[in-house]
Amino acid sequence: MAELSNQLMAVTVLAYLAAMVLYAGEYAFGAKSRVGRAAVLPARELVGAGAPVPDDLPPAPVLVVSNSKRAEWVGRAAVGFNVLALLLHLGTLVTRGIAADRMPWGNMYEYILSATFVGSAVWAGVLLRRPALRHIGLFVSLALVLLLGADGMIAYTPVGPLVPALQSYWFIIHVSTIILASGILLIGAVPAAMFLIRDGYDRGKRRFPYTLGKSLPDATLLERLTFRLHAFAFPLFTFGALIAGPIWAEASWGRYWNWDPKEVWAFISWVVYAGYLHARATPSVKRTVATWIAILGFATMLMNLFGVNLFFSGLHSYANAGGM
Amino acid sequence: MTVVEERPAPPAAPPPRRPNRLWALLRNSWRQLTSMRTALVLLFLLAVAAIPGSIFPQRAVDSQRVTEYYAAHPKLAPVLERLGGFEVYASPWFASIYLLLFTSLIGCVIPRLLDHIRSLRLAPPDAPKRLDRLPQSAPAVESSKTPAELAAMLRKRRFRVKLREHDDGSVTVSAEKGHLKETGNLIFHFALLAVLIGVGFGHWYGWHGNRILVAGADQGFCNSLAQYDDSTLGPRVTAADLPNFCLTLNNFEASYQPDTGQPKGFEATVGVTEDDGPVQTRDFTVNDPLRLHHANVHLIGHGYAVTVRYTDRYGESQTKTVPFLPVDGMFTSEGVAQFPDVNIDPKTNKRDATLQMGFEGRYLPTVGTGATSTYPAENAPALFLTAYRGDLGLDVGTPGSVYSLDQGQIETGDLKNISGERPHELKVGETWTLDDGSKLEFVGTRPYATLAIRYDPTQSLILVGAVLGLIGLMLSLGGHRRRVWFRALPASPDSSGGTLLAAGGLPRTDYPGFTDEFASLVKAAEEGNP
Numbered sequence: 058m059a060e061l062s063n064q065l066m067a068v069t070v071l072a073y074l075a076a077m078v079l080y081a082g083e084y085a086f087g088a089k090s091r092v093g094r095a096a097v098l099p100a101r102e103l104v105g106a107g108a109p110v111p112d113d114l115p116p117a118p119v120l121v122v123s124n125s126k127r128a129e130w131v132g133r134a135a136v137g138f139n140v141l142a143l144l145l146h147l148g149t150l151v152t153r154g155i156a157a158d159r160m161p162w163g164n165m166y167e168y169i170l171s172a173t174f175v176g177s178a179v180w181a182g183v184l185l186r187r188p189a190l191r192h193i194g195l196f197v198s199l200a201l202v203l204l205l206g207a208d209g210m211i212a213y214t215p216v217g218p219l220v221p222a223l224q225s226y227w228f229i230i231h232v233s234t235i236i237l238a239s240g241i242l243l244i245g246a247v248p249a250a251m252f253l254i255r256d257g258y259d260r261g262k263r264r265f266p267y268t269l270g271k272s273l274p275d276a277t278l279l280e281r282l283t284f285r286l287h288a289f290a291f292p293l294f295t296f297g298a299l300i301a302g303p304i305w306a307e308a309s310w311g312r313y314w315n316w317d318p319k320e321v322w323a324f325i326s327w328v329v330y331a332g333y334l335h336a337r338a339t340p341s342v343k344r345t346v347a348t349w350i351a352i353l354g355f356a357t358m359l360m361n362l363f364g365v366n367l368f369f370s371g372l373h374s375y376a377n378a379g380g381m
Numbered sequence: 382m383t384v385v386e387e388r389p390a391p392p393a394a395p396p397p398r399r400p401n402r403l404w405a406l407l408r409n410s411w412r413q414l415t416s417m418r419t420a421l422v423l424l425f426l427l428a429v430a431a432i433p434g435s436i437f438p439q440r441a442v443d444s445q446r447v448t449e450y451y452a453a454h455p456k457l458a459p460v461l462e463r464l465g466g467f468e469v470y471a472s473p474w475f476a477s478i479y480l481l482l483f484t485s486l487i488g489c490v491i492p493r494l495l496d497h498i499r500s501l502r503l504a505p506p507d508a509p510k511r512l513d514r515l516p517q518s519a520p521a522v523e524s525s526k527t528p529a530e531l532a533a534m535l536r537k538r539r540f541r542v543k544l545r546e547h548d549d550g551s552v553t554v555s556a557e558k559g560h561l562k563e564t565g566n567l568i569f570h571f572a573l574l575a576v577l578i579g580v581g582f583g584h585w586y587g588w589h590g591n592r593i594l595v596a597g598a599d600q601g602f603c604n605s606l607a608q609y610d611d612s613t614l615g616p617r618v619t620a621a622d623l624p625n626f627c628l629t630l631n632n633f634e635a636s637y638q639p640d641t642g643q644p645k646g647f648e649a650t651v652g653v654t655e656d657d658g659p660v661q662t663r664d665f666t667v668n669d670p671l672r673l674h675h676a677n678v679h680l681i682g683h684g685y686a687v688t689v690r691y692t693d694r695y696g697e698s699q700t701k702t703v704p705f706l707p708v709d710g711m712f713t714s715e716g717v718a719q720f721p722d723v724n725i726d727p728k729t730n731k732r733d734a735t736l737q738m739g740f741e742g743r744y745l746p747t748v749g750t751g752a753t754s755t756y757p758a759e760n761a762p763a764l765f766l767t768a769y770r771g772d773l774g775l776d777v778g779t780p781g782s783v784y785s786l787d788q789g790q791i792e793t794g795d796l797k798n799i800s801g802e803r804p805h806e807l808k809v810g811e812t813w814t815l816d817d818g819s820k821l822e823f824v825g826t827r828p829y830a831t832l833a834i835r836y837d838p839t840q841s842l843i844l845v846g847a848v849l850g851l852i853g854l855m856l857s858l859g860g861h862r863r864r865v866w867f868r869a870l871p872a873s874p875d876s877s878g879g880t881l882l883a884a885g886g887l888p889r890t891d892y893p894g895f896t897d898e899f900a901s902l903v904k905a906a907e908e909g910n911p
Contacts, residue, residue: 217641217643218638218643218645220643220644221644221645221646221647221666221667221668222667222668224646224667224668225668227668281891281893284891288858291854291858292851292854292855292858295850295851295854296851299847300844300847300848300851303844303847304844305668307840308668308669308670309667309668309679310679310681310833311589311670311677311679311681311833311834311835312589312835312837313837313840313843313844315442316434316439316441316442316469316470317442318435321431321432321434321435322435324428324431325428325431325432328424328425328427328428328431329424329425329428331424332421332424332425332428334858335417335420335421335424336421338890339417341417341418342417342418342421357428365435369435369436371442
């Protein structure tokens with residue numbers, strides 16, 4: 058069963074990769090995209106240059122239509138692969154859990170596997186409710202492929218039982234809410250980054266990352282999605298990290314707060330995200346500034362996920378790469 | 382700390398009296414401190430200031446690692462010490478940030494609380510003249526609903542409603558909803574204050590200590606400062622305030638995975654006497670502490686204590702049980718047995734400082750081929766000791782580690798290795814005869830439990846504060862304040878008692894769902910449409 062889980066994990070990454078390539082395909086050939094238009098324009102010139110063509114036969118719109126139709130199919134295929142990847146991802150988790158005979162949240166590898174699954178599921182939910190946002194699928198799947206790849210390469214741990222310190226029902230409450238919250242916060246960084254790109258594009262910036270902004274959804278839509286994801290995840294994170302965590306810590310170590318590196322970074326993330334929510338609620342603070350704070354929060358989450366586990370030792374060290 | 386809501390401009394300020402520069406400076410600094418921008422900067426500073434605590438070892442978390450850091454970085458460590466790098470969360474600069482932040486918070490939430498109480502008591506304001514200028518509006522249509530029915534409909538949807546009759550014969554219905562958002566927001570911020578105060582009081586009135594408790598009735602422990610291995614009392618706690626209880630470790634069970642040696646479970650059984658009452662037998666384990674009156678006993682580690690009997694050259698014997706500290710997951714354990722009061726010549730009855738004995742070495746619960754244990758349970762236990770004779774250096778009075786010999790004494794040659802480079806191996810029950818005819822017997826081992834005993838009087842209050850804060854946070858993030866107005870004009874006299882209804886709506890926060898809500902309200906208002 059553990060072997061099956063590992064194979065499923067590899068297939069999951071491949072499926073996300075396929076979805077990413079297809080999203081990219083749609084991105085490149087879509088009618089809205091720069092690339093798509095660039096591809097259309099020379100075609101017209103070529104026809105014009107080759108032979109005298111009557112003016113009343115414009116080939117370009119035809120091409121645009123066929124292009125966007127193809128792009129539409131590519132986009133649907135991308136969503137299909139995305140859903141397939143999500144199911145495989147679930148399969149990886151379930152088989153891992155069966156192999157270990159417990160919730161698959163016992164170490165860093167399993168934790169990231171679960172958090173990315175939550176992120177992916179939330180993305181699927183967003184896609185279902187707002188199909189117009191499909192264009193950012195490229196970046197969502199890119200983030201998922203990178204995180205899962207890093208997880209498999211840096212943090213892989215063979216299936217093992219839980220150490221006694223983790224044998225508590227608070228394990229399920231604390232870890233599940235944190236996984237849920239971090240998954241949503243991690244995925245929330247994607248619309249945040251997309252908003253910054255789109256907003257920059259709208260304000261006339263044409264340097265590299267902003268050129269991507271052309272085919273992105275409306276900036277207001279992206280900004281609102283960013284806020285809603287963060288506003289949903291923040292109380293969850295508060296509960297998981299600052300209420301359930303301390304309750305368990307009190308029972309386990311005797312102190313509800315130990316300034317352990319993991320706790321310190323959870324505190325930092327919490328403070329930064331609180332800053333984001335405040336900044337966004339203040340009319341005098343620009344939305345771009347607020348969104349940058351959300352991106353900073355994402356960076357602190359990544360630090361907590363990878364940096365703290367790999368560089369610091371502390372009470373949460375059983376989450377380390379390599380088991381104990 | 383959040384949005385300053387637009388509200389009717391206050392009456393024009395009275396003309397400034399003689400300007401007082403100091404007062405102006407104070408007032409401006411206070412305004413600056415309580416501004417959102419400052420609060421954001423302070424939040425950011427707080428996050429940055431917390432980082433060093435995750436990089437450098439913290440004395441409050443693990444003082445052992447601070448000592449190790451001193452050994453590894455002898456130049457850097459004193460500098461860090463002066464900057465508070467080992468006690469980041471108790472350092473003045475960290476405290477100054479959060480105290481400023483909380484001052485800013487108080488300066489922001491108190492006026493907001495007063496404002497909020499005032500606005501809770503105010504009726505929703507009258508409709509603006511032109512409803513069609515509002516973000517949401519509906520043109521006038523005929524409706525058979527009376528303003529009173531409209532008000533009832535809005536009240537049913539939990540709006541606060543106010544009806545106003547005007548001289549021109551029109552009636553306005555003003556409705557407002559979503560005060561819970563600000564209520565929640567205030568609850569959240571006051572809960573944060575409560576948590577901070579709770580943490581402060583917990584620090585003042587709490588205490589904690591650690592103690593290694595070896596199994597056996599002869600190794601019992603009573604709750605007094607002298608019996609702790611290390612302890613910290615809060616500034617408002619004295620030794621006499623500690624609750625009266627005694628513990629003896631009756632049994633300690635540890636189970637491990639057969640193949641990997643990973644721990645599976647622990648169980649400590651203790652005899653407890655509280656306030657000189659009868660002895661009770663209680664079990665506790667990791668994650669399930671022993672809760673006593675005003676004290677909690679947490680199992681945070683375990684190990685083996687070695688019992689050895691030393692018989693000196695005059696035939697006098699002493700038995701000691703000393704805890705050995707595990708150095709790896711397989712419980713390779715290190716420790717020392719010291720016998721300062723041995724080899725006393727019965728004729729002179731004088732202690733000879735050069736004849737004190739010390740035995741240092743390792744205990745391996747399962748001996749393999751190497752120098753470390755291969756399994757944490759006692760499958761093939763053995764003790765590997767090196768014997769030292771001479772002055773142990775215990776009389777000087779400087780506290781040293783009880784888990785190793787005084788290296789200074791060995792370096793000066795006052796304490797000499799008398800058994801050679803290779804440690805001597807002893808199985809349980811074996812006796813080792815030394816060069817002077819004295820003997821050391823390995824009697825056996827006993828398990829010990831490492832206990833953290835703590836009391837924090839405010840932790841339940843802090844939990845209540847945190848839960849209230851979370852509830853407030855959810856109300857604040859989920860709520861939306863909005864206002865809706867209806868203006869009813871008497872319809873043309875030929876129609877039968879109907880009214881002409883116009884509507885307008887104003888969301889006071891970013892609320893994308895307001896369009897739908899407004900539409901449904903308007904629909905409900907027009908239901909009586911002829």
